[in-house]
Amino acid sequence: MEKVYDYVIVGGGTAGAVLAARLSENSEVSVALLEAGAGEGPAIMSDGNPEAAVGLWGSSVDWNYTTTPQSGTGNAVHTWPRGRVLGGSSSINGMTHLRGHASGFDAWEKQGAIGWNYQEMLPFLMRSEGARGGDPRFRGQTGPMTIEEPPAATPLAQDLYDAAVDAGHPRCEDGNAPQAEGVFWAERNVAEGRRQSAADAYLFPVLSRPNLTVVTDAQVRRLVIENGRCRGAEYVRNGEPGTVHAEREVVLSAGAVGSPQILLLSGIGPADDLRRLGIPVRAALPGVGANLHDHPLAWISYGVKKSPVPGPSRQAMLFARTGPGGDPDILMSFTAVALEPRWAGAQEGFSILFGLATPASRGSVRLSSADPAAYPLIDPAYLTESEDVDRMVAALRMARDIGRADSLSAWRDEETLPGREAVTDEGCGAYIRRTVGTYFHPVGTCRIGTDDEAVVDAGLRVHGVDGLSVADASVMPSVVSANTNAAVLGIAERAAHLIATRAER
Ligand SMILES: Cc1cc2nc3c(=O)[nH]c(=O)nc-3n(C[C@H](O)[C@H](O)[C@H](O)COP(=O)(O)OP(=O)(O)OC[C@H]3O[C@@H](n4cnc5c(N)ncnc54)[C@H](O)[C@@H]3O)c2cc1C
Missing domain, CATH: 3.50.50.60 (FAD/NAD(P)-binding domain)
Incomplete structure (x- = not known):
């Protein structure tokens, strides 16, 4: 034919x-x-x-x-x-x-x-x-x-948003604004659910x-x-x-x-x-x-002291920068489950995902x-360029600052990933290399x-x-x-x- x-x-x-x-x-x-x-x-x-x-x-x-x-x-x-x-x-x-x-x-x-x-x-x-x-x-x-x-935010989703503000990130009204930076509510391609x-x-x-x-x-x-x-x-x-x-x-x-x-x-x-x-x-x-x-993507995960109300919920996202000057180079999002590395599974808890926006x-x-x-x-x-690892390590530290913020104290239990394994830059870098995957x-x-x-x-x-x-x-x-x-x-x-x-x- x-x-x-x-x-x-x-x-x-x-x-x-x-x-x-x-x-x-x-x-x-x-x-x-x-x-x-x-x-x-x-x-x-x-x-x-x-x-x-x-x-x-x-x-x-x-x-x-x-x-x-x-x-x-x-x-x-x-x-x-x-x-x-x-x-x-x-x-x-x-x-x-x-x-x-x-x-x-x-x-x-x-x-x-x-x-x-x-x-x-x-x-x-x-x-x-x-x-x-x-x-x-x-x-x-x-x-x-x-x-x-x-949809409206569940209490945990709202507290994740507020934790980003606690950690010093500005509120951003529209993540699709040309100079967007800070924490905002994600928009989705959804019609009538x-x-x-x-x-x-x-x-x-x-x-x-x-x-x-x-x-x-x-x-x-x-x-x-x-x-x-x-x-x-x-x-x-x-x-x-x-x-x-x-x-x-x-x-x-x-x-x-x-x-x-x-x-x-x-x-x-x-x-x-x-x-x-x-x-x-x-x-x-x-x-x-x-x-x-x-974009390489990794996350940190926490257990919770009480069960979160299940979704649907709006989800916060965040544009941040790893260094002074320049443009935002980190994109974060938050989930109301504690993810295992590379989507291997999920437990009760929450995760803070971070991707390198400019690899x-x-x-x-x-x-x-x-x-x-x-x-x-x-x-x-x-991660074949070492600067990508360095900036992912900086992003991990930023994510941890959010995870440890006061707004999450009613929820937060142990940091399940990476936990004590990743304290030094070397430890954080090793964790990133072991768990990073595609952001698709x-x-x-x-x-x-x-x-x-x-x-x-x-x-x-x-x-x-x-x-x-x-x-x-x-x-x-x-x-x-x-x-x-x-x-x-x-x-x-x-x-x-x-x-x-x-x-x-
Ligand atoms: C799991 C996943 C999650 C993602 N999440 C998001 C998200 O939340 N938000 C976001 O903005 N982006 C997301 N993305 C990325 C986004 O969807 C892609 O960047 C975008 O769809 C790419 O569009 P494209 O037209 O380039 O390719 P595609 O949409 O992939 O289209 C390519 C098409 O070509 C067809 N094709 C390939 N080879 C042939 C061939 N030989 N003959 C005929 N047809 C062929 C394929 O079957 C496919 O239909 C995600 C992607 C994935 C996979």
Whole structure:
């Protein structure tokens, strides 16, 4: 079966759902969206409680990736959930809606992504948002992505918030403000108590458009490239091969793992690596798959003297900085259970989670084989830069100051993690290396820029190949200082605008 469309979008995750909906608003163009996963998932996928998301990891809607052994974390192999279903990772994520500090976007332009800064991104971040209230100068109120007023705080959730204030952190009215710093209540992508994935918000409401074709269970194996131009994509569906052709553009939105993997399988990437695997080189682009990074995440946990009232509850979060000057580089959140390391389980108690918002460590996504069905080698290089360990140790100490604050004295029992093991910097560092894991925010593997290692230009077009763009988390030169979904929504909104506008010329 061969079909021709104006646009072919590969991957129906956060970015792909936005692109399919926005590009098909023009009834004059035809759009095909190919998604490797299914159209829907288990019932808990629509549960609006973020803790329920843990039940989706390792399920049929998760790619179930693992990392390569990580030298920075005692050679641990980390499980790496990624959504494989319409809505992609927004269908299995924690639903936190948080853009990050303006400086995280401005950092993109400083690395050569001309025109990709906070001010230029702001209209697109706002376009995606359906926030309740907020400052209309920087909050979008009419966008598809609903942000519901969170439930009231349970007593423990309120005391965790107050403990952050006791420890000297300012109250921050809106965590999505451009200069947000201090403690705030998290916003979530929840509508009427149910998860709102990007597919729920953007794609499902427009599925009946005659110019939009959505093909699920279709895993793209490689791109069709002829004379330096991308003409379409080859996929496999139920064991049968198929090809779709694009008259105007193919847009890769397969995420920080999938997009570089498809480019590499198509002969676009580091030439020597491709030749070694027997893949003909179509465009030598050394940066494809490089620059992989993620926020490292760890936590401290406490037992409690009395049982907390069970949720639902709003949840406090915190932007803080490890050093004087600079921008916030630590993101914290709080749970009303005492988590065991790397999500191994939970006891009665509470935890204070801390992630490094601006990690320095950089890894890669590489092919393990020329076989499109083989999983790639994912190396996030956690804690390979010693400054990341130092700042995580500083964050642990900050978290401990909050855990020991007066507002928690009615609850707090023993510090169960790390406890007495981590007193000195060495002890804290060893604990961090032993327990750190993914914050689920990989980015950077097809980054925007103009240097030799950049993969796409400021219009998101792949260097050296016509008719091919990338629009998803992979194009971020560096990770934003918060959970990544809101930023990806903004990138995809902007990509849709760029792609539609250049077609008009
Ligand atoms: C467990 C978890 C918790 C998270 N929690 C939060 C949170 O609370 N808040 C937040 O802001 N962010 C969170 N994130 C991160 C956020 O969800 C992601 O940054 C965002 O969804 C990435 O969007 P994307 O479009 O780049 O990729 P994805 O949404 O992952 O979409 C990629 C899509 O491409 C498809 N695909 C891949 N390869 C192929 C192929 N070869 N052929 C066809 N289709 C393919 C995939 O199946 C997937 O549907 C979390 C992520 C995870 C996994």
